[in-house]
Amino acid sequence: MILGEYRAENKNLKGSSSTGHPTSNEGYLNDEIESNRLPLKPAGRYQKTRSTQASPMYILGIETSCDETAAAIVQDGTAVLSSKISSQISIHHPYGGVVPELASRKHIESIVTVVDEAISESGLKKNQIDALAATRGPGLVGALLVGFSFAKAYAYSLDVPLVGVNHLESHINSVFLEPQPPAFPFVALLASGGHTGIYYVTSHTSVELMGQTRDDAAGEAFDKVAKLLGLGYPGGGVIDRLAREGNPQKIVFTRPYLDKSDFDFSFSGIKTAVRHYVDKHPSDDAGQIADIAAGFQAAVVEVLTYKVIHAAQIKDCEHIAVVGGVAANSGLRNSVRRDARGRGLKVHIPSVKLCGDNAAMVAAAGFHHIKAGMQSRLEDDVFSRNTV
Numbered sequence: 001m002i003l004g005e006y007r008a009e010n011k012n013l014k015g016s017s018s019t020g021h022p023t024s025n026e027g028y029l030n031d032e033i034e035s036n037r038l039p040l041k042p043a044g045r046y047q048k049t050r051s052t053q054a055s056p057m058y059i060l061g062i063e064t065s066c067d068e069t070a071a072a073i074v075q076d077g078t079a080v081l082s083s084k085i086s087s088q089i090s091i092h093h094p095y096g097g098v099v100p101e102l103a104s105r106k107h108i109e110s111i112v113t114v115v116d117e118a119i120s121e122s123g124l125k126k127n128q129i130d131a132l133a134a135t136r137g138p139g140l141v142g143a144l145l146v147g148f149s150f151a152k153a154y155a156y157s158l159d160v161p162l163v164g165v166n167h168l169e170s171h172i173n174s175v176f177l178e179p180q181p182p183a184f185p186f187v188a189l190l191a192s193g194g195h196t197g198i199y200y201v202t203s204h205t206s207v208e209l210m211g212q213t214r215d216d217a218a219g220e221a222f223d224k225v226a227k228l229l230g231l232g233y234p235g236g237g238v239i240d241r242l243a244r245e246g247n248p249q250k251i252v253f254t255r256p257y258l259d260k261s262d263f264d265f266s267f268s269g270i271k272t273a274v275r276h277y278v279d280k281h282p283s284d285d286a287g288q289i290a291d292i293a294a295g296f297q298a299a300v301v302e303v304l305t306y307k308v309i310h311a312a313q314i315k316d317c318e319h320i321a322v323v324g325g326v327a328a329n330s331g332l333r334n335s336v337r338r339d340a341r342g343r344g345l346k347v348h349i350p351s352v353k354l355c356g357d358n359a360a361m362v363a364a365a366g367f368h369h370i371k372a373g374m375q376s377r378l379e380d381d382v383f384s385r386n387t388v
Ligand code: ADP
Pocket: 066, 067, 191, 192, 193, 194, 195, 218, 219, 220, 222, 223, 234, 235, 236, 237, 240, 324, 325, 326, 327, 328, 329, 330, 355, 356, 357
């Protein structure tokens, strides 16, 4: 299935073997960004703006890595002046997953409108934009190409720099759009539909992988369980809502990797356990479905919570960030906050609208890359996964 191919592709991140098992903890996201490191343009509006220390820097962010066309204007990497997201859920819903070709076509249809709306809602004029940041990867290549190519042309026409940003780094930088961001170094749990990993973050642009899923991403497990329960796609939100009505102790599902001392995850076993339970106990009873949702969510949340708290303790970090689409989960938000309390740990989880894919986080990450002197070239390409 096409969705499966995309997800499988994105499991093999940089520093991973073909089984998805990390082979290196170093330089995970940074190598990809390093290839962007080039001197800024010798002339252009950005250079002029930058020389005026007091003036704010406005960055237009663009995100098209999967099934959201998004654009945002962010000031100085922290203040969101506008953030527009055109979701394609209704297009992919009948297929039970993202269809890459449809995603690319829809991005092409939406990108101009979404960017125009983001600029007009920000109250800025086009000539006030200092730089562009766009997602380069990982993600669906056809989808990424729409946003990144658009961004190249737009930056060229505005005569401002463009920086290509790693999608995972963007998620991690989403916590800096909130009023009380974490202090470096901190540990981040990134859990989304395509990725699940724990990262040691030492600066806006330096991120080290500590462990990741060996099979399904956490959000992927939510989506697959929702599908087998007949709840549609995507499944995270609906399982979250149903779980509140169910009893999480009634059906206890396996907690893989909970006893392991590393920071890898495995979620396909939980999903299979749910399938076996449903096969053995077929029923349309709403109470049973809610109990299954609650039991499944409790298993995923317990593993994610344990690992991120443990990672913070091992790294002696006071701050924890929880980011990505699954960070919207109410059970996970409560669980990490509850377990951090009493251990002297401070938890940072973005507001729900900044957990899923958005362009504000791209602009936030882009701000720091631009400040560090990174800039993309016209010949730079997108990438589907973090390969070495
Ligand atoms: P991507 O994986 O493409 O980067 P996102 O970061 O937007 O996308 O994450 C989307 C994933 O988040 C989906 O798998 C979705 O089911 C999951 N998700 C969204 N809301 C919730 C929620 N409340 N609980 C659990 N998972 C959620």
